[in-house]
């Protein structure tokens with residue numbers, strides 16, 4: 001894989017459960033370049049947030065364990081002290097959290113919350129900080145910055161609150177942004193505004209972005225490349241157009257097929273049943289997706305599934321995709337007098 005602004009190598013993040021550690025992120029390698037948005041998709045429990053929190057160094061050290069490397073601008077930030085990580089967080093890597101209500105302090109006016117970031121990470125004086133905060137509120141598309149500066153989070157709409165969270169994340173011009181489900185809590189029109197804001201900021205600052213979402217429409221709109229996570233592993237990674245045009249892994253195909261398209265209202269949705277197993281129940285050997293596609297023979301899977309590059313920049317884990325059909329598609333084909341391959 002190419003060398004980017006962020007290079008993650010063999011990252012595993014494990015959590016302590018009943019005195020044993022279980023990996024929620026399991027041997028993940030990926031890179032993100034400047035001015036690139038990497039979308040990360042996957043069902044709930046696939047390890048997306050655990051990965052994001054690992055990059056930000058936000059896991060509780062007592063109950064989690066991180067192995068592997070998280071190289072940011074050629075420095076392994078997984079090995080940094082808490083003090084250095086505190087400096088890096090916000091200053092060089094900003095994070096936009098899913099729920100603005102929990103990300104913001106309900107007892108402080110929003111202007112001060114943005115200003116605090118500048119106080120911690122810059123040498124700006126009080127007046128310069130205020131000017132910069134007003135400028136940031138303006139940049140994230142909120143009218144009347146002077147007025148909004150003095151408001152409490154509960155006085156703002158959900159969309160405005162998320163803009164404030166974004167203003168905090170970009171206050172120090174970070175070179176990298178992690179957005180973890182940034183629009184999940186918002187209604188559709190506001191979603192579109194927030195996403196175009198993130199894209200504009202990325203273009204203006206040339207920053208690298210990881211965008212975590214379970215919404216494939218968002219990924220199609222925003223990402224340059226997409227990584228599909230299942231049970232702690234990347235099962236497929238490809239440039240966005242390639243992934244949508246030529247999805248290979250059964251899990252990716254199932255995710256894509258579960259999105260209804262308006263113009264195909266009457267066509268059937270082929271979906272794989274089941275869900276990501278809990279950490280303790282996760283199969284740790286062989287193809288982790290095999291239990292959800294039991295109609296695919298054991299010999300179709302690799303014993304130790306790796307990410308194989310099948311075309312430039314398009315990687316797929318395991319060989320089972322070569323033999324995969326949705327069972328109801330096979331039935332349809334047989335019903336039509338055509339045998340499924």
Ligand SMILES: Nc1ncnc2c1ncn2[C@@H]1O[C@H](COP(=O)(O)OP(=O)(O)OP(=O)(O)O)[C@@H](O)[C@H]1O
Pocket residue numbers: 015016017024042043044045046047048049050051214277278279
């Ligand atoms: N602090 C923790 N302690 C124990 N297990 C955890 C912890 N955080 C996450 N997990 C487990 O790790 C797995 C991955 O969780 P994670 O939150 O990363 O998934 P996700 O893909 O981000 O899901 P969602 O879309 O719901 O946010 C899950 O099985 C989850 O229960």
